[in-house]
Amino acid sequence: MIDEAALLAIPPYGLLREEKHAFLTRELRALTESHALRCPAYAAMLAATGTVPAAITAWEDLPPLPVRLFKEFTLTSVPDEALYKTITSSGTTGQQVSRIYLDRETSALQSKVLAKIMENTLGGSRLPMIILDTSAVIQNRALFSARGAGIIGFGLFGRDKIYALDADMRLDLEGIRAFLARHGGEPIFLFGFTYMVWQHFYAELRRLGETLDLRNGILLHGGGWKKLADQAVDHAQFNRALREVCGIRRVLDYYGMVEQTGTVYVECEHGRLHAPVWADVLIRRPGDFSVAAQGETGLIEVVSILPRSYPGHALLTEDEGRLLGEDDCPCGRKGKTFEVLGRVKRAETRGCSDTYEQKR
Amino acid sequence: MTNWEKYVQAFVEALEVSAEEAPALVYGQSKAWDSVGHMTLVAALEDAFDIMMEMDDIIDLSSFAKGKEILGKYDVEI
Numbered sequence: 019m020i021d022e023a024a025l026l027a028i029p030p031y032g033l034l035r036e037e038k039h040a041f042l043t044r045e046l047r048a049l050t051e052s053h054a055l056r057c058p059a060y061a062a063m064l065a066a067t068g069t070v071p072a073a074i075t076a077w078e079d080l081p082p083l084p085v086r087l088f089k090e091f092t093l094t095s096v097p098d099e100a101l102y103k104t105i106t107s108s109g110t111t112g113q114q115v116s117r118i119y120l121d122r123e124t125s126a127l128q129s130k131v132l133a134k135i136m137e138n139t140l141g142g143s144r145l146p147m148i149i150l151d152t153s154a155v156i157q158n159r160a161l162f163s164a165r166g167a168g169i170i171g172f173g174l175f176g177r178d179k180i181y182a183l184d185a186d187m188r189l190d191l192e193g194i195r196a197f198l199a200r201h202g203g204e205p206i207f208l209f210g211f212t213y214m215v216w217q218h219f220y221a222e223l224r225r226l227g228e229t230l231d232l233r234n235g236i237l238l239h240g241g242g243w244k245k246l247a248d249q250a251v252d253h254a255q256f257n258r259a260l261r262e263v264c265g266i267r268r269v270l271d272y273y274g275m276v277e278q279t280g281t282v283y284v285e286c287e288h289g290r291l292h293a294p295v296w297a298d299v300l301i302r303r304p305g306d307f308s309v310a311a312q313g314e315t316g317l318i319e320v321v322s323i324l325p326r327s328y329p330g331h332a333l334l335t336e337d338e339g340r341l342l343g344e345d346d347c348p349c350g351r352k353g354k355t356f357e358v359l360g361r362v363k364r365a366e367t368r369g370c371s372d373t374y375e376q377k378r
Numbered sequence: 379m380t381n382w383e384k385y386v387q388a389f390v391e392a393l394e395v396s397a398e399e400a401p402a403l404v405y406g407q408s409k410a411w412d413s414v415g416h417m418t419l420v421a422a423l424e425d426a427f428d429i430m431m432e433m434d435d436i437i438d439l440s441s442f443a444k445g446k447e448i449l450g451k452y453d454v455e456i
Contacts, residue, residue: 102406103406103412103413122406125406126437129437130437133433133434133437136433137433143430144430144431144432144433156414166414167413170413170414170416170417171413173417174416174417174420174433174436174437175433177421177424177430179421
């Protein structure tokens with residue numbers, strides 16, 4: 019397996035198709051062999067699908083694990099004493115949550131890779147940051163889940179951070195205005211979960227008839243569109259609405275999941291989600307799980323070379339999407355681009371922002 | 379306050395530990411210094427020494443001892 023320094027030295031969107039495919043195949047095969055040796059349940063699943071790890075010649079031939087297996091089984095490839103932390107997925111009460119077991123090595127890789135991706139998105143320096151959420155999410159450790167982990171993970175890229183919402187989820191307009199006065203004219207990094215941004219930031223500004231000057235802001239948001247789709251709000255409307263209340267021009271969605279923390283897929287200025295070099299996406303046809311062509315809608319499979327402590331390097335999600343292109347985005351970043359079309363029908367709600375239940 | 383005192387104080391306040399416990403701390407090996415504590419600690423160090431740490435240094439900040447070394451890069455002698 020590639021060592022950490024070499025892995026981090028690759029530019030996040032710098033490999034062309036052939037080279038990236040060879041790199042991912044080599045790394046994912048090595049990971050598969052390693053997990054097969056150390057995680058008996060994973061070895062059994064490989065055997066059941068007739069997969070011989072050493073014989074893999076293209077990563078697309080690996081059988082992806084359905085993400086829900088991480089809810090039903092304890093899947094780890096390291097002994098208990100090497101466990102460093104366990105991250106659980108968001109999930110509403112009553113739903114089972116995923117448990118992802120991290121050792122130090124995997125956890126460090128996740129942070130470092132995320133840093134490389136964010137550096138590409140935000141530029142090199144840490145920007146003043148507004149977290150469009152409440153600090154209660156990270157203060158209450160019992161609630162600490164993917165939402166908290168997201169805030170902590172992305173929070174490292176900001177400085178002089180403030181939370182836009184108080185413990186009762188009310189917008190702290192005064193606090194935000196004081197913050198903006200302090201950082202007049204500087205680029206501001208805003209982070210939040212899609213639904214939260216809409217419900218507690220946009221809708222609240224609208225209701226109060228207030229506006230803010232965030233024309234120098236960069237908003238990164240993610241966590242699922244299902245609740246907004248229910249309100250018939252799409253990407254374009256979301257971006258336009260935010261621009262109306264705060265003048266913000268750079269609104270970037272990201273796609274990622276707790277099962278593959280670190281390798282997030284960030285939207286570029288042309289509205290496409292990009293796979294970084296350490297990860298990739300594949301669309302599979304729901305009927306027979308064969309590989310779909312570009313433009314065809316199907317289930318999203320995600321692969322990542324970061325999971326070393328649990329066999330989560332090839333996962334079949336419950337999201338639908340389609341590939342938009344490869345190595346050809348006008349933004350100049352190499353690799354595949356895609357869009358996420360939503361959760362498959364009958365799948366449980368599990369996006370970070372979708373599982374947020376409003377207090378009544 | 380000396381730099382040493384400011385440095386220890388940042389750990390004490392951010393991680394809610396005693397000044398005696400601070401020098402032995404390693405990220406991830408105590409309840410106090412988890413990822414939430416880490417974010418608070420970075421902010422406390424930046425405030426205490428009026429610096430802005432680079433991303434790589436924040437990630438490398440893995441122990442009390444390592445932190446002293448990292449602050450050296452910002453001309454802060456502990």
